[in-house]
Amino acid sequence: MIQIENLTKRYGSFTAVDDITFTARPGRVTGFLGPNGAGKSTAMRMLVGLTVPSSGSALVLGRPYRSLPTPARHVGVMLDAAAQHAGRTGRETLVLAAAMAGMPRHAVDRALERVGLTSREAERRVGNYSLGMRQRLGLAGALIGEPQVLVLDEPANGLDPAGIRWMRGLLRDFADQGGTVLLSSHLLHEVEQVAHDIVMIGGGRIVAEGTQEELLAGHGQTVVGTPEGERARLAAELRGAGHQVDLRGEDLVTNATRAQVARIALTAGVPVTHLAESSAGRLEEMFLQLTADQARQERTEEVSA
């Protein structure tokens, strides 16, 4: 269980994390979603006591992280897979992690096995690891104390598709066994694949929050495909019938139901190449909006700098 309440971090006049409140529950994977620079990492650092919040609180297992007697035994944390000493072997990195978590030495082999690093790979120096291997090693370090909470910042970075799939399974299993998982990502698709609950953050603020089903529901939107020449005519017909119509890529998006669209198209004699309930809902729209805002802001800053 992770409880974050009114957590805020200000750097001078810049507010990196702005009064966020949410709970990550046991038995569920909570996806912390937001574009780069949205404040996800700052929030996670505050959660584990690496950054002092300007105000608000963060509790892990009912207490501030810093007051856990042996935190690594209860909470597995991976904030940056690159933050490992390049001159140590993978195994040595885990031997140290096991000691810090108060675990016996054989926990190292178990953790290696769990993340799929072979013993030959474990004998190599971390400096020679690919980013994917470092992610696995970092995850092994987080899992070594057999914790009940996992806090992972962008864990899928650098993993190949098979690795991402494997990670998804591992996190789902962890949650199925009652563990709490909080993971961050800047990719909507990645979060969609694994998270039960989603907390979306942009510009330091929470902009959407809820279960995956709630947030990804189509909200009655219908996506219609027509040949290019016919698109404007169908849009006009739909608007004429009192529906809203937007253009999204090659498709029309409308709040009319599929049946309504079919009837209007038939009457107007417009061919329809596909007709579907929108799978991308409010969340994707908001996420794209956030990302676009962020990009625009960065451009402005670059220009003014």
Add this chain to the structure above:
Amino acid sequence: MSATSELTRPGAPGTGATAYLPQIEDVPALSFTRLVGVELRKLVDTRTGRWLLITILLLTAAVMAVTLWIGRQDGTGLFALLTAANIPQAVLLPVLGVITAANEWSQRTALVTFTQEPRRLRVMGAKTVAVVLLGLAILLVTVLLAVVAHVVSMTRAGGEVDLWHGWSLVVGAVVLQTLGVLMGVAFGTLLLNVPLGIVLYFLTPTVASVLVVTTSWLREHAAWFELGTAQLPLIGDGWMTGEQWAQLGTTSALWIGLPLAIGCWRVARREVK
């Protein structure tokens, strides 16, 4: 219940077979001894750390060899061997101290270490104890080497073997070694950057010495704030006077205590990224 599940640890304390995971209260806090053990391990488990230790021991042996060669006619005294051995060690052991204190910030492993143990000053304490222990272990090896060298040299030259120079020298050597390592730790902690720490460790006392030599009032009272002057009596004949201990105290407070205190304050407050 889920007795076969991967995360269930049968026989976990507290709640019996159905226990999911240990209660926070059931897990003992990370002990300081264990922390020191981890920090000692970190000193020798990388190539850099190992080579630094090997270099220290090789240079010590080389310097002793030179001393033996110079005194080959009449045999070499134990004291001469130890003084010689102190030359490379006085330079390199503080470097080990700087590295211990600052390396995690340069390597970014601070992110991991201070997550595993959020009580940061405990970690710094463990690092300090670990590197002092290592420094004293090196001193012990050095003394053993020097004893062997001395005995061999005297046997060959037909001189008298003299192994005991009194407790004052033992205490002096231990204090000198400890202070050297601690000063490295202090500069490393102050700057939290290995290259910068090493450079300033060497530069600052040199600049201070120049200042002392060129200013007459400072020159007269040098022993109160100049390290080299205050530490010299440690390996002199017999016990130091009370005033000399006081001078050692003030210089140590200035050169070790002050940077260490400021450094600890920085470590405790700094955002780890």
